[in-house]
Amino acid sequence: MTYGSARRPNRVAVIGVGIIGAGVGWNLSLQGADVVFIDAGLPGEGVTNWSFSWVNASNKTVRRSYFDLNVAGMATYRELAAAIGPDSWWYPNGHLRWADDPAAEAKFLKTAELLAGWDYRVEVCTGAEVRRRFEPALTLPDDVPVLFYPDEAWVHGRHLVSRLVGLAVASGAELRTGAAVRDIVVRPGGRPETVALSDGSRLGVDAVVNAAGPHASHVAELVARRLPMRREAGVVARLTCGQRAPVHRALHAPHIEIRPDGAGSVVLHSREIDALIDTGQDPAELAQMLRDSARHVVPELGNARIAQTRVSNRPIPADGFPSVGALPSVPGYYEAVSHSGITLGPVIGRLLAAEILSGKRDEMLADFRPERFSP
Ligand SMILES: Cc1cc2nc3c(=O)[nH]c(=O)nc-3n(C[C@H](O)[C@H](O)[C@H](O)COP(=O)(O)OP(=O)(O)OC[C@H]3O[C@@H](n4cnc5c(N)ncnc54)[C@H](O)[C@@H]3O)c2cc1C
Structure with missing residues (x-):
């Protein structure tokens, strides 16, 4: 299935460089997209660095589709370790x-x-x-x-983030650290045009990925989107x-x-x-x-x-499940927010990058779509 105004974006801002933003940005840059990573602090030093970091699906039996997504997360880790090497991040x-x-x-x-x-x-x-x-x-x-x-496994999240961002930067991605996204200016018709950073700079982009972890609802507000989250x-x-x-x-x-x-x-x-x-x-x-x-x-x-x-x-959308994908009412805005983000970061990265570049929605994310929170 494709959605209305889908087209391949020219430049994507990934807002938040934890395990989820790093996964999305690395997959995008692997497929030739122009990516700018933006983090208010340093890559991998958000909740990704303060996690138990257990990669599993045994604790995810609450819903079969959620279990299946976590099993896919475990498989994606094995593929990732084979593709980039396990280094000091994969156990x-x-x-x-x-x-x-x-x-x-x-x-x-x-x-x-x-x-x-x-x-x-x-x-x-x-x-x-x-x-x-x-x-x-x-x-x-x-x-x-x-x-x-x-x-099952555990992952050194900060090391993995650093590895993925390093690879993406080596193939042309830009990295802005110590600068929070304060504003997202949209064109008439809705697509993002620029993001304004706390250091006073403005970057021209035509798509944004909200991967701001526990701060994701603040970033969502910048495009007038309400993302309800739990406090846990x-x-x-x-x-x-x-x-x-x-x-x-x-x-x-x-x-x-x-x-x-x-x-x-x-x-x-x-x-x-x-x-x-x-x-x-x-x-x-x-x-x-x-x-x-x-x-x-x-x-x-x-x-x-x-x-x-x-x-x-913890970055937990209100119903406890991930919020991943395009929001058809805000073209060019994508969400990637999840608890169990250590287990799910690489698979969310793979699925969302494919969706951003092709406009096709993957069935595996059907139960975790952002529009379920739209009024
Ligand atoms: C105690 C605990 C135990 C956990 N145990 C597990 C576990 O065993 N297994 C598991 O799979 N998951 C676990 N989790 C959950 C997991 O750690 C998170 O889901 C995952 O780390 C989220 O990654 P993230 O990239 O979304 O967020 P983060 O790592 O927090 O990254 C978000 C980034 O966004 C940046 N940011 C925020 N606002 C802005 C802005 N306006 N502009 C620019 N940048 C911004 C931040 O600086 C940060 O670097 C645990 C969480 C906790 C708290």
Whole structure:
């Protein structure tokens, strides 16, 4: 299907250079488009750098089309790693999950059964087996059932963004950093004509991609578009722990999520601790609570130093699903806003770039179209 005024744009401004903007801009420039990346800060240093960064579809069973999109996201990562090399950004080591109460355990096992029925690879191991095969530093009961998802991964988001933007710039894209988009001037008839930046410059463009993450509703307002978003903050801590990380893959242990973050560093996150953000508790105390939980699972993390802590807002459209694609009522304006953006960044990049250049809408995005929020 194509939409009304579709035509290949001459110059596309990608507003926001996190994992999603980098994915869209890299795919556009790969296909010969003239791209200007614009970021208020630095590429990859938004929520992409403060994410648990787990690439998965096992946590996306709420709707079949959303699960399928996330499975496509995982496949796109494998293709991307083959195309540009895995460097220091791609860690396809699988994922482990277990529980410490019977109700949660029963729920995980039921989900695993559903996923196996959808041809999603999952193994049920015991705690003893996990220590022997995968993670010797873990403390967990020998007989607890542990789900192992071999096709899941974690990604170093900031490194991937830097790689994609570097490749795009090498093939002619322009990069503007430290300059926020403050205005989008449209021609009579609606297409964008210029974007005005906070450094006083103005750039001529004829299409814009709103990939501004948690700030996407502000950018949408610049074209008189209302994009309703949720406010759901999360806190992440980075710990340094000597020469090497004591874990090798992303883990969902009871009360705490742990993953490596390159040599000698781990990232911690917990939905239970996120729930305390709005109580006004100091982020430094939240980070200590994360470390306390982590030490019950990986005792050597008890001595690790908390190096960085950050509270960020998740970029979640109001109904919880991505908002991706053209908005037929505003020609030349495209949206690329999603939670689970680490898993979905590369596939959104591929699908949206194809749509911008061809005007054809991909069925895979049918349930995630921006116009569902139009009045
Ligand atoms: C605690 C936590 C855990 C998470 N865990 C996972 C996970 O395990 N797996 C997963 O898939 N997802 C996870 N997510 C979600 C995921 O991190 C995000 O969906 C993803 O990083 C969003 O990327 P983005 O490119 O949209 O946003 P960002 O990385 O925030 O990039 C947006 C960019 O836009 C720029 N910007 C904003 N306004 C303007 C403007 N006016 N002009 C110019 N530039 C602008 C910003 O400077 C920023 O660099 C998690 C999120 C959080 C908070």
